[in-house]
Amino acid sequence: xxxxxxxxxxxxxxxxxxxxxxxxxxxxxxxxxxxxxxxxxxxxxxxxxxxxxxxxxxxxxxxxxxxxxxxxxxxx
Numbered sequence: 107x108x109x110x111x112x113x114x115x116x117x118x119x120x121x122x123x124x125x126x127x128x129x130x131x132x133x134x135x136x137x138x139x140x141x142x143x144x145x146x147x148x149x150x151x152x153x154x155x156x157x158x159x160x161x162x163x164x165x166x167x168x169x170x171x172x173x174x175x176x177x178x179x180x181x182x
Contacts, residue, residue, distance in 0.1 A: 151157055
């Protein structure tokens, strides 16, 4: 007998195979659009030096907080 997880994986795989070409093309177009929008957003952030400093400071602070909580054992 197949477990519930194995049958669910099989169903998802079969569903992917049944997708039409139009659906695959649509999904690829969405992926390209999202990548382009993300790239444009990242580029527009780097046009303003003060915004770059703010983003880098936020990333630095977040990474220090995450690292500190991970080292103290609060995150399992």
